[in-house]
Amino acid sequence: MKEQLSVIKIGGNVIDDTASLQRFLDQVSSLNGPCILVHGGGKLATSLAADLQVPQQMVEGRRITDEATLKIVTMVYAGYINKNIVALLQARGCAALGLSGADGNLIQAHKRTGTQQDYGFAGDIDAVNETLCTGLLQQGYTLVVAPITHDREGQLLNTNADTIAQELAQALSRQYSVRLIYCFEKSGVLRDTEDESSRIAAINKTTFSSLKAEGVIYAGMLPKLDNAFAALDKGVDRVVIGKWSDLPQLVSGQNGTTISHE
């Protein structure tokens, strides 16, 4: 039987608030078993860009990464946020080690091209260095991954953290039974987005079809769930979506929405 691995994606809201981040990292450091934490960016890159008078262009929620912006996100994501998370986990007795996608060729990507919109230095992922991850996890390190990749030709690339978490989870499914956990602000997929008590505890392909037909799942949640099923098809054991403050219960499957084949 494969060992369980948690791949956890944490977004900007928790990172932006010191008290929330501390509370979240208390939980991460208390988890059992190997763990990879992928973090997004938070508002710091946006505020640094404003301070440096580098205009930011957002298209459908995605940042257009020009050269000045790439420098900013590299500094903020791979430098400030990554190293602070690592230091805070170390203070909690967790053997954290921070990596960008360039380090040890963890994540090789290419600059996104051929799209109508030019996203600048945005990376689409080609490959993950499983050997590096497995080796470090087996030595007891918790990996903290910043959403910066590279093209192996010397170019750093800004890359979606959700996608990084998914690709790492998929690649590591060969060695581990992987739980891919997306932390956000809601307690899971809700029947009524205004009602936290309307959480749907479990979704499989059959119930997903019904929920779509009923119109319960729509808009922003659709691609998230499509990606979750794609991850399951590539070997991930289960995908859990839920509130960051419930992390232990998301890992154990007692809270959030669990997406699985069952």
Added chain:
Amino acid sequence: MKEQLSVIKIGGNVIDDTASLQRFLDQVSSLNGPCILVHGGGKLATSLAADLQVPQQMVEGRRITDEATLKIVTMVYAGYINKNIVALLQARGCAALGLSGADGNLIQAHKRTGTQQDYGFAGDIDAVNETLCTGLLQQGYTLVVAPITHDREGQLLNTNADTIAQELAQALSRQYSVRLIYCFEKSGVLRDTEDESSRIAAINKTTFSSLKAEGVIYAGMLPKLDNAFAALDKGVDRVVIGKWSDLPQLVSGQNGTTISHE
């Protein structure tokens, strides 16, 4: 017989100039055997501080690291410079992996206290995680180390890159025959600082005493050589000081100034 390890410190001037950095990294990627590259900061932190209107206080060439400056150096050293060097080495077929002192508890330090001058968030080194280094080096990774450490209580600390190189070299001398190479702008220790051809090829304790007595070695070079002999006393095989563009010859001992017990 122990395997040879090169611990190379590179300073700011090379980092600030893209063409020089590329040329230097060509050389690093062509070296044989395990290698750790420790980089300093260059002028980028100073210019970012100016852009962000964070006043910088320098005392005897050392930066006073207040909270805003710590954020800047963490972003610049552990983020921008470290990840760019890693990506550029990867592009040269070198399996580079970037670390700060917080990552995997590579370098544990404490905030400097008890000095007349308050240096702010400046770290003095307590311990090095040899196991992490040795494991990664044995897997063929070239380690690229940023001069940011931590106190294991969640605090990042700005730390002198020369000292980091020395401490890593000393700690790894238990496992490796270590050459500690300090790259700078001159071709070595010079009899006449204005004459590059007056390089002193080798210095041992006896000749060091004579050179001091003659007044050939003075001022800034004295502490460098004192540190070099301290490193030798702690097991480092040899210390080489020389010009960054001569790196292969510094490693082979055919250029620069070699400081050894012999």
